[in-house]
Every structure is written in structure tokens, then in C-alpha cells.
Amino acid sequence: MRRLLVFTENYARGGGNRYMIDLLNGLHRDFDEVLMAANAGGVFAEDLARASSSVKVLRASFLTRSLVAHKIGAWPRTLQKLLLAALLPAEPLLFLFNILSLRALLARVRPVMVMVCNGGYPASQACLAMLVAARMARLHAAMSIVSTPSPRRRSVAAWDALLDRLSWRNAGRIIVNAEAISRALQTLRGMPPGRADVLHNGLEDAPPAAPARRVGRLQVGCVARLDRLKGVLDLLEAYSSLAGTFPQLDLVLAGEGDVSQQMRQRTRELGLQDRIHFLGHYTGDIATLLASFDIYAFPSLWEGFPYSLLEAMRAGCPIVATRVGGIPEAIRDRSNGLLVAPGEPQALAAAIAELARDAELRQALGENARLAFDRHFSLSRMHARTRGLLQPELAHEA
16 A cells, blocks of 8 residues: 655644645645654644545654643743753754654554655754654655754754754755745755755635725734734834824734734733734634735744735735745735835835825735736645656655
């Protein structure tokens, strides 16, 4: 039986798992069975609901500092830091243990191919251990990376450099969802040029929902985790600077994150509770929500290639986004959106103000965003490219 094993270490909902399921859906026809191995809670019900074939989820046994950090997340911060610092010198031993444990998993399930899905890089060292375990088992392993990599840590730079060499040597194919990630892997982590293939995210094709905007009001919207790295504090500052000049302008924020409470408190301090609307973790119809936005703002400070931006493009939203990660690969400044420097609330405010004043510009940018989505970012295109990239490996394993 031809089995595909998809492996991940994951602790949060987000684009990493979504990309993983999209890869799986592009490959499942070439296999008799698809298995998914992850830590407990690493795969969510909504992920499996999107899978095109029946997927059996297995519990993978490994021990990483990321896993420990997740387990002790409710501890006092000082104790968390002390324990994680104490575990740092033990990383090589944990890595060896994980290789042996995952090699045993491979011997038990006997796949013909392994797809390792890493959120960022190095991110999950269990993912990197799986690459080595697959090589030991003489299996082809591909690895996906969907976020900008972090630099090597100074305190353990030699160990990080070894991890990098093992990754580039043992991954049969490396797939990234933005050219910017490929460049960063070369610059920050020593990946050889030409080693990674770029496979942008894709979305199901769907016509934009009918506009649901309020007469006499304009809505700036953002759908993202309300995390500091998503730049949402900059968006709040930018909006507050515009509130007096544009009394018809509202702000809608869909998501939760590490600065949610800080943003709500700041909104109360500004007296803007009736104009800034927090929707929390949004489970409604995203197309309907996007249809209510006159301007879509995406102020991220650190990014790969965000699905939420593609959703806004598909909806025909006029977009203001930051020039980080893979965003400029989707948004061309003043063609299908406006790009501003990250971490600059004044520039973000100026771009929002320009769109608030100019309805014709909003319409033109929104229409061009939809055209760019149709040409480059459909899910069918992504699936075809997935099979095209992995065709040599699929043919070899047939």
C-alpha cells in the first residue's frame, strides 16, 4: 500500500496548517492512504474538514523545547525562562532522541514518502529530526516552510549551523510559499541558492460577495491574530490619528492575540469604543465580512505569505499592506494595493487617508487585486504546481 505520511509539530491555528492541508489535497490522489502524525492538539478539526481524502491522525512521540514551552505556558514568565534556558544545552540530546523515536514511527507505519510541514524555520526541531529519520529509512522527504526564518542564535550558533546543514542535506525537496523566504533562508541560515522551490498559497475560486456597506460610513478592516508582530498596535495608532479628520471612518478587527486586551484598553482610553469594533476569533463567513470593508489594512511586521491577504484580494478589497516578507509578491504598489514601510503608523495612516478620500482609487485597486488573484493564486493552480514540483519523487515512488 502506498502511504503518504504528513508530519508537523504545531501549537496554534494559522496558515501553517492550512498550507499543509492544501499540499495534502494536491497529492492525495497519488497515494492509497494518507496518514498525519503530530503532537497532541497539533491538528485541528477544521484542518481535517478541509482535507479532500480521509486522513488518519497519529500521535507522534517527541520532546522539544517548543513542546515544553507550550506545556508550561501558564507558569510565571520567570520560571518559564529559567526552565527553557536550562534545556538549551540539552537540545542535541533531545534531537537525537527525536530522530530515534521518529525512525521507530516510520518503521511502524511504512510510508513511501514523507511530507514535513514546518511553520517557520527552524521552528520545530521535531520536523528537522523527521528529515534525518526519513533519510535513515531511505525515504524521500520534502519539507515546507511558510514563514520568514529566524537568525541563528548567538549562544548556540554552531549547533544551529549543524541543524541547517542537516536540513539542507536530508530534505529531498524544500518548498517555500514566498521568494522572500527563500532569500532569507540563504542569507540567515546558509541554504544553498536554488535549493528551494516557491509555491505560493492558493484559495478556492469564489466570486466576491455582494457589498454590505453602510451608507455614509467607511470601514477599515483587518483579519489577523492580534499579536504584536502583526503590527496591529500600529494600525490602532494610525486609526486613532485619523478618527477626528474622518468622523465617518470605523475600524473592524477580527482576531485574538497577545495584545488583544492592550488594544481594548487603549480603545477605551481614546474614547473610541463606538468606532473600533473587536470581533474576536471570527468563525463566520469570511467573504461576507470582507464585503463590508471599504479598505483592508494588513500592517504586519513579520510575515511569510498570508492567506488573509489573498482572501482580501479575492474579495476585491482595496488593500493597504506593509512591505514585508512575501507581501510584495502579491501586492504591487499603486497597481493592486498600497504598500508602506512596516512599523510606521504615520505612513499607514497616510495610505488609509488617501483611500478614504478617493473612491475611484479604491475601486481601481480592488478590481486589480481581484484580477491578480484570478491569474496567480487560485487553489487549482497551487495543486497543479504541487504535483508538478513533486512529480519526479512521485514517479520514483510509484
